[in-house]
Amino acid sequence: MNYPNGQKKQINQQNKSVKTNNNIFSNRGMSLEEDINTTNTYYLETDIAIIHKKPTPVQIVKVNYPRRSAAMITEGYFKQASTTDYNGLYRHRYIDFEAKETKNKTLFPLANIHDHxxxxxxxxxxxxxxxxxxxxxxxxxxxxxxxxxxxxPHWHDKLNGGRKSISYEKIKEEGHIIPFHYQARVNYIKIIDRLYFH
Amino acid sequence: MNYPNGQKKQINQQNKSVKTNNNIFSNRGMSLEEDINTTNTYYLETDIAIIHKKPTPVQIVKVNYPRRSAAMITEGYFKQASTTDYNGLYRHRYIDFEAKETKNKTLFPLANIHDHxxxxxxxxxxxxxxxxxxxxxxxxxxxxxxxxxxxxPHWHDKLNGGRKSISYEKIKEEGHIIPFHYQARVNYIKIIDRLYFH
Incomplete structure (x- = not known):
């Protein structure tokens, strides 16, 4: 990580503050989903874009209606989503995406995404x-x-018997690293601006 | 209801077939939500538009993980939706709407829609x-x-102490009646074409 004004050296000399600073300025400790939710809230509140996460689809089987209180679901099951997790509107365009986190260091397994x-x-x-x-x-x-x-193309390659993953190197080559912003922790709108509106 | 070729008279003479015909060719018996879902499926399958109903938001409190079977939600509550029920994409445009059914014959109560x-x-x-x-x-x-x-304007009128509903007459005047189509039972795309793409 690069700090302006040689701050890196200074931080390296103060072991305790390194961790504190890392926690403030990096993504560590937050899940991708939390980061995207924070980002979308920021976009919404600053009137940049209107992007929401869709609710988790639940098949509701039994509901109890106790007196004087809210209806309680007592039997339900998770259903597979038929679309992606996020959609919305930005600069007159329809936006639609999925987000996935992997612990793998060398590749992204395509099994993380469903055919539908x-x-x-x-x-x-x-x-x-x-x-x-x-x-x-x-x-x-x-x-x-x-x-x-x-x-x-990677997906169709897989369907035709090709490799079942995309290598980390390929992702670095074909993808775009998303910049971190204090409030828009996964500041993907910057990439949309560059790719679709320049 | 108008039938072509004087079919109305013929049907009126055959009491039993009236009901059958009504059930096939009108909306009666299906809820608005079912009709819109059928319509969206038709749009999706014929590649006209990509519109989905968002899942009902559920706050999941307890989940059981019995062996060898799917995770079961044993305590959950309905949450209020923060957006509208339906959104998607049609002819490069972002589409977003809410659907409400009323039994009222003279007005639509604005309490059916939430401020957010x-x-x-x-x-x-x-x-x-x-x-x-x-x-x-x-x-x-x-x-x-x-x-x-x-x-x-009706909503802001209500917030400023005005009437809490829109009269049926006003809806006939300011709205557009949605044509019925055998597969697209609430064929709202026809209205979108006319209002936004002519």
Whole structure:
């Protein structure tokens, strides 16, 4: 990590403050989902974009209606999402993406994405939306923006018996590292600006 | 209801077939939500538009993980949605709407819509999305498309101490009746085409 004004050296000499500073200025300790939620709240409150996470789909089987209190779900099951996790609106464009975190240091396993999600993303692109996937390599604390158009060939390669993952090197090459911002912790709008609005 | 070729008279003479025909060709018996879901499935399968209903938001409190079977939610509560129920993509445009059914014959009570939903719709319009509300008057089996821009003045009127509903007559005047189609039972895309793409 590069600090301005030779601050790195100074911090290295004060062991305790290193950790504190890291916790403030890096992503460590927060999950990708938490970071994206924080980012979307920031975009919403500053009127930059309107992006929401879709609720987790639940199949509700039994509901109790106790008197004078809220209805309680007593039997429910998680359902598989039929689309991606996030969608919304930015600068008149429809935005649609999925986010995945991996502990793997050398590759991103394609099993993390479902076939129907890819089909959904293909439709979005065809109909003029902006679609992408956000991948975090937790080991490096690096988060990448992969346009859907770059993801599809890997997916079809896999379907045709090719490799079942995308190498870390390939992601560095075809993806775009997402800058960190204090309030927009995964500041993906910067990449959208560069790729789709320049 | 008007049938072509004087079919109405013929049906009136055959009492039993009237009901059958009504069930096939009208909305009666299906809820607005079911009709919109059927419509969205049709749009999706025929590659017209990509519109999904968001899952019901559930606050999950307790989950059981029995061996060899799926995780079961044993305590959960319904949360209030922070946005509208439906969104998606059509002809490069972001689409966002809410749907409400009323049994009232003379007015639509504004209490059916929440303040944060209106604020969400205002943001959508400001950022270049297409937003509207679908209102069904069950008593007349009539379904109306009200552009968000037409809804906002009624809402702000209510906030300023004005009337707490929109009259049926006003909805007929400011809204657009949504045509019925065998597979797209609430064929709202027709209205979008006319209002936003002509």
């Amino acid at each position: 999600q890819i089909r959904h993303m293909e439709k979005i692109v065809k109909h003029g939306g902006i679609s992408f996937i956000i991948i975090r390599f937790a080991a490096y604390d690096e988060t990448y923006f992969i346009p859907a158009e770059k993801l599809f | 939903q209106i604020r969400h719709m205002e943001k959508i319009v400001k950022h270049g999305g297409i937003s509207f509300i679908i209102i069904r008057f069950a008593a007349y089996d009539e379904t109306y498309f009200i552009p968000a821009e037409k809804l906002f």
